[in-house]
Amino acid sequence: MMASVTGTGESVSAASLRRLPSYRQYLKVLQGMGREVVSCSHIGQALKLNPTQVRKDLAVTGIVGRPKVGYETEALIEAIESFLGWNNLNQAFLVGVGSMGTALLGYDQFNHYGLKIVAAFDNNPSLIGQKIHGHEVLSLDKLTDLAARMHVLVGILTVPAQAAQSVANLMIFGGIRAIWNFAPAPIEVPEGMVVQTEDLFSGFAVLSSRLAEVMGIRRKAGVNADANRR
Amino acid sequence: MMASVTGTGESVSAASLRRLPSYRQYLKVLQGMGREVVSCSHIGQALKLNPTQVRKDLAVTGIVGRPKVGYETEALIEAIESFLGWNNLNQAFLVGVGSMGTALLGYDQFNHYGLKIVAAFDNNPSLIGQKIHGHEVLSLDKLTDLAARMHVLVGILTVPAQAAQSVANLMIFGGIRAIWNFAPAPIEVPEGMVVQTEDLFSGFAVLSSRLAEVMGIRRKAGVNADANRR
Known part of the structure; x- marks a missing residue:
């Protein structure tokens, strides 16, 4: 990604x-x-x-x-x-317990990087109350209050594209200052907030472009292109 | 990531x-x-x-x-x-049906990016033969032969760090030319092959560094540092 x-x-x-x-x-x-x-x-x-x-x-x-x-x-x-900022442990909320969210909840290395996921949220009734990799899934409507109460600064967004902005808004209202966005959609945030959008396919673009090159299936690019790629 | x-x-x-x-x-x-x-x-x-x-x-x-x-x-x-190279569909094998592998198998957008996961592999007997998001999990010892037979060029590596190189070797022996590496370990490949290593934490580094900046919890960096960051 x-x-x-x-x-x-x-x-x-x-x-x-x-x-x-x-x-x-x-x-x-x-x-x-x-x-x-x-x-x-x-x-x-x-x-x-x-x-x-x-x-x-x-x-x-x-x-x-x-x-x-x-x-x-x-x-x-x-x-x-x-x-x-990895010497101070950042508490994070994760929203969206689909396959990506579940994968992140199961990742046990976060604490080595100063990150601790302290709660997971979803709006799917069949997920709420379940434990996923040791994290109980809470109802999305608790997000804003809990974020404010716990002074959580980092939000991890693993929801579908169409839900990205509305969930980001809940994070913003709760005082979250940095959003790690895995949703395949750009989100708008106020000045002074941090957003890092992860796009699985920008890494794949590098891979497939270089594969096309080594396999010789791409027509030769022009001089400009070469100049840019060096 | x-x-x-x-x-x-x-x-x-x-x-x-x-x-x-x-x-x-x-x-x-x-x-x-x-x-x-x-x-x-x-x-x-x-x-x-x-x-x-x-x-x-x-x-x-x-x-x-x-x-x-x-x-x-x-x-x-x-x-x-x-x-x-996204106008030609690339067939890919995925190895390692853990949480990351499962998340990728469930991702239905790949075909829009010229990528089709045609088989999934693992060495865990309890996974082999199971269907994960519509993909039957095959035994790892079939990887090399199948890759060669099907002329698969792309391998997606979602195994733990300690297995990364040995599984990469199986891919290489099978004629795979590009490895999309999600394992938290560097892998060595022969000249002329393509490796794209994804590291979840390089995106997080950007996020947390900028958060430290906006929260003012980082001491001011020197002139050199500022110059480099512009």
Whole structure:
């Protein structure tokens, strides 16, 4: 699945942000092996990234490596987590216990990323009251009040396209500030809120386009296209 | 969820590719409304993108709009689909019928994106022979032969991290050329193959970082960091 990035100015930023979790994951492996210092070129080699890109990406966290030495592994992990807000556990509500919502509820890795799903909601009477991966499904009409009462900031939206905006509105009324949108529909939110829309097919676009290329089933693109793709 | 992009040189390309599905989706809406011609600025406004970015993204398909007129809607849709290989239906095998695999099997939109999951595999005896969203689950040991026999080119990997490489190898032996990897692990493939690794947390990194920013819980980053994020 993929995330849509809105606005040209933000795309470099988003690309760097999107790589931070893999840096962190790799640094944790190194940390587990007792490695205290690591260089950009080492990280780049492991993750198949250009060392200059690595340096640039990591600079967003405010940490600068020492020339010929590199980064202190532990300090770098902490800087990434602090930058991403992953050192504070975010409580989240999930709305829409269909196949995608169920898959996310069953994902036990969230707490490693500073995220804890504290309640799940649906408007389907046959789901309400059921336990899904240890989370009781609550009625959608409780969402706004509970969000406000529990000061929940993150909403995960896994509803069908036609319900996306109305459920997002309930989240907004409840004081939720960031919506992780898996619904196949754009949503409108007030200024100062954060929306990250995931689109399964933007990743698939990358895959299928490159497959068409390696299989030679795509006609050669023009010079402009090549220039853009480098 | 997100896709990891490998290599600096490719990131611009991948960002453009990732936006193509949303252009296509919007163009189809316009087409349904009978709109025959559309401009970059109109598309940009609807999708909250800079018109220059739109023009650049669309240029990768080889289509160039006419000044002061724009693009022919239908021709542009066809160019995007042809570029992405979505006008030829790709048959795919899915391996790993856990919560993610089940969610993908239940997703009925794939055929609109040129993708048809023709078989599902698992090594869990209690799953084999069951029907999940209309797909019978086959034993993993049939994967390689069946892939070769059916000339399947796309493999969808939804197995746990520790099984990712061994299942990828079975796909490779079966002649699969593109692996859509949802396992939380990198996989190695031979030259000339395509891998698109989806990482749920690269999208979450964008969300949580921006939430930290709007909530003011992140210390101000330095000048370098700001420069990189613009």
